[in-house]
Amino acid sequence: MFALAKYDKAREIPLSEPVKLALAAHLRRFPAVDITLPWDVPTGKPTTVRRVVTSMWGHAIAANDCNRNYWKTALKHRKVPRGRYENGMHELRHFFASTLIDQGESIKAVAEWLGHTDPSFTLATYAHLMPNGTARTKTVIEGLYGRRDTHSGPAGPATAQTAE
Template sequence: MAQTAHPPRVSYDPRTPNRNQIIQSPENRGNLTYQRMIFGNVSSIFNAAVDDDFVIKNPCRARSVRAPKKDTPKVVPWTAERVEAVTDALPERYKITAIQGAGLGLRQGEIFGLSPDDVDFLGRSVAIRRQVRLFTNGSMAFRLPKGGKSRTVPLPQSVALALSAHIQKFPPVAVTLPWDTPEGKPLTVELIVTTPDGKALSRNDFNRYVWGPTLEEAKVERTSRADGMHALRHYYASVLLDAGESIKAVSEYLGHTDPGFTLRTYTHLMPSSAERTRKAVDAALSSCAPIVPREAAK
């Protein structure tokens, strides 16, 4: 009976640098993106080798092998001065988008999908019920916010005044889009922000023709995606954390499904225990009589 021929097993020379040695060489040790790319390529090669019976298993999938961690740069929030400069540089019609991002922590699609019916001026809250979703074919639809659930965020007085002024100057426009998918049931919503001809804002068009030129006018060098509209959301989170707001509350306001994600993203922005103590005592004593002797204050 004829035996099936198998390709010879691969032999390894111990003097040859192994995968981990190459990935973690001095020139690549700090570049996690490069490490993940190499690891993924090597794993793909071994998958092909398994399919062709050159090796029995893919060693990259062994329990003892850990893939390089994802390179997640720390969030560096914009300063209040930069937020103000960008807001001032935006066209009058779109200034409110920056205020919604920095003052309510909304995602870009949520800003585009906000309706005056979502704003409770008396109760000082905003219900985030939908976003404007852009699909790869260029079509748009209303959809639930990221994570598939709505949320409610506090409405600061400054944001309420800005929204009221914008609505008076640029009356909301009823826009009809399909719900959830391009083939979904049509839904008509009055939107706070639209194009001059009364259409829903497209993320791509807004970023290209409004946001990009605005950053140039404000002299903000856009070096990465971190300088997109999401920067306003990071600013919102940093303001809340600096004020001592809890991670749980910040996570709820941002619409994160996992508070742990919020903590991992913004933990480096949380004030230290010593700084919180200083602020708490200063706030408590700010209305009291001076406790520093006049002679010492001179």
């Protein structure tokens, strides 16, 4: 059956240009397939949805089947460790979030991309990935002063008094 994702939330995910190009290439090779299943409950109203990813027989893939039959099989062939929590499909979500944080995306934006309603949850989950405060602070201040004469501060030339 078809249903909304966790917590009954519909999500729109904006795609970057390289992802759009990869998706277009995939769709040229494997065209989307219309699949009709009941909505929300097994006896629900039949609903047709165009699926981009299907089984080799053109059927919908259940999440658990995707993980077990496709993802874990691919990991096995590449000799990548595959435990219950190690390198599972959910790890892709964490990889995505950590990449955004590493590249300086705001916690608010990361929360929106992940579908978190409260950015404080995102911050609590990924705070350990935040850039080192000391190094970042030094870089920010050095950048501020680096835009001026090296002997000048925000208020003008620096003066130093020394005791003789």
